[in-house]
Amino acid sequence: xxxxxxxxxxxxxxxxxxxxxxxxDDDDLMLKAIRRTAKRxxxxxxxxxxxxxxxxxxxxxxxxxxxxxxxDYRMPQITGAEILKSVAKNYPLxxxxxxxxxxxxxxxxxxNQVAHTLLAxxxxxxxxxxFLEHVATLxxxxxxxxxxxxxxxxxxxxxxxxxxxxxxxxxxxxQSDLPHLADIVSKEPIIAARLLQMANSAYLGYHxxxxxxxxxxxxxxxxxxxAMTMSFSIEKATEHLLTANAHQQICQYTEQYAQVTRRVxxxxxxxxxxxxxxxxxxxxxxxGRLVMAALAESDRSAYDEFCNxxxxxxxxxxxxxxxxxxxxxxxxxxxxxxxASPVNPDISIAQTLLLTQQYLCHRDDNEAMEEWLSTLPAVxxxxxxxxxxx
Numbered sequence: 001x002x003x004x005x006x007x008x009x010x011x012x013x014x015x016x017x018x019x020x021x022x023x024x025d026d027d028d029l030m031l032k033a034i035r036r037t038a039k040r041x042x043x044x045x046x047x048x049x050x051x052x053x054x055x056x057x058x059x060x061x062x063x064x065x066x067x068x069x070x071x072d073y074r075m076p077q078i079t080g081a082e083i084l085k086s087v088a089k090n091y092p093l094x095x096x097x098x099x100x101x102x103x104x105x106x107x108x109x110x111x112n113q114v115a116h117t118l119l120a121x122x123x124x125x126x127x128x129x130x131f132l133e134h135v136a137t138l139x140x141x142x143x144x145x146x147x148x149x150x151x152x153x154x155x156x157x158x159x160x161x162x163x164x165x166x167x168x169x170x171x172x173x174x175q176s177d178l179p180h181l182a183d184i185v186s187k188e189p190i191i192a193a194r195l196l197q198m199a200n201s202a203y204l205g206y207h208x209x210x211x212x213x214x215x216x217x218x219x220x221x222x223x224x225x226x227a228m229t230m231s232f233s234i235e236k237a238t239e240h241l242l243t244a245n246a247h248q249q250i251c252q253y254t255e256q257y258a259q260v261t262r263r264v265x266x267x268x269x270x271x272x273x274x275x276x277x278x279x280x281x282x283x284x285x286x287x288g289r290l291v292m293a294a295l296a297e298s299d300r301s302a303y304d305e306f307c308n309x310x311x312x313x314x315x316x317x318x319x320x321x322x323x324x325x326x327x328x329x330x331x332x333x334x335x336x337x338x339x340a341s342p343v344n345p346d347i348s349i350a351q352t353l354l355l356t357q358q359y360l361c362h363r364d365d366n367e368a369m370e371e372w373l374s375t376l377p378a379v380x381x382x383x384x385x386x387x388x389x390x
Contacts, residue, residue, distance in 0.1 A: 019136050020046040020064050024056050024083060025072040025099070037125050042132055053078050057090065066094045068135050070119065073100035084114040093148050095135055095324065099123075116152070117324060118159050134326045141323070141336065143316070146309050151320050154302065156241060156294040158287075160325045161233040163188050164226075168326070171222055181225070182213040191232045195220065198228060203259070223329075227280040230327070234287050241294035250293050253360075254286030260387060261356045267383040268347045278349045281334050282356070284327075288317030311340045315353075345377035352380075359384050 031049045038047045050059045071080040084096045101121040170176040199216030261282040266275045296303040306313040319332035337350035362369045
């Protein structure tokens with residue numbers, strides 16, 4: 001099967017605008033398994049299976065360009081990192097995935113340099129299908145070619161930490177219980193400590209403190225557990241990309257932003273479920289904020305181009321990465337709707353996220369705050385005025 005190359009179609013006719021995935025691996029058994037999965041479970045994808053890594057480019061179809069390229073990490077003659085570096089140059093809009101059984105720090109560092117994410121071996125059919133579904137969602141997002149290119153070519157995209165992947169899988173498993181969830185989180189002591197701190201905070205309103213991680217998780221709930229673990233993990237994963245002071249400022253701003261968003265939205269709607277969703281959107285917007293700050297330090301021209309291309313680059317990056325990382329609940333929809341446009345009286349998460357940004361910019365200047373409040377619809381002016389009085 002040297003240099004094998006297969007294509008699968010949903011029907012007899014060739015549909016050139018379908019999604020296209022490329023798998024590069026010198027393991028014949030792995031490619032055979034993917035071929036079987038492709039035929040059964042994602043027949044609407046065009047698929048190329050390439051067993052001769054050094055010949056990968058000659059084996060890729062000329063049209064359409066790949067939407068995603070999976071490449072094994074360790075192969076003879078040429079490494080997966082070398083191939084994905086070339087993929088980035090030749091197919092700048094393709095999502096790049098490093099596939100490996102090695103989840104050591106070395107592999108993660110390598111992935112950070114050349115890929116958007118890491119897929120650990122062995123992976124299940126369900127994991128692969130979910131991943132491809134989210135890549136198809138990414139492709140369908142209303143983003144310009146320049147916006148996609150800027151994100152895909154960014155050198156500061158963090159790899160999703162393993163603790164988040166393991167937690168997400170556990171949350172999707174009906175057999176998982178509190179001890180199992182606590183065991184996963186306890187492997188990251190800093191994250192566990194911050195979850196305990198949150199469980200004891202005024203935000204949740206418990207009068208008795210707890211030092212039990214299981215009880216903390218029960219208090220927080222699974223939605224917040226997932227979001228906060230992701231947020232804390234990405235904060236930790238990006239520490240080396242920024243100065244300590246810059247990193248701390250961004251993390252503090254995100255925490256402040258999320259708390260103000262939560263309080264204001266509760267005043268606006270008094271809907272606890274939607275308020276929690278608004279809070280989570282604000283928390284996870286910090287991912288894009290960290291990426292943009294790292295980009296400002298490492299590649300100022302790319303940072304400036306991002307800012308000139310999109311009104312809310314941090315929201316754009318967060319939405320893109322949450323979709324890529326298979327985050328549930330379609331949070332990307334609210335994040336992508338945050339735009340600096342005229343405000344209307346309708347209550348929405350996206351509009352509240354936008355106005356909270358503006359509130360935090362004006363709150364230390366009484367004159368500017370009064371002028372800004374006067375431009376808002378009455379319902380928003382009242383909610384933010386109450387925030388200033390608390």
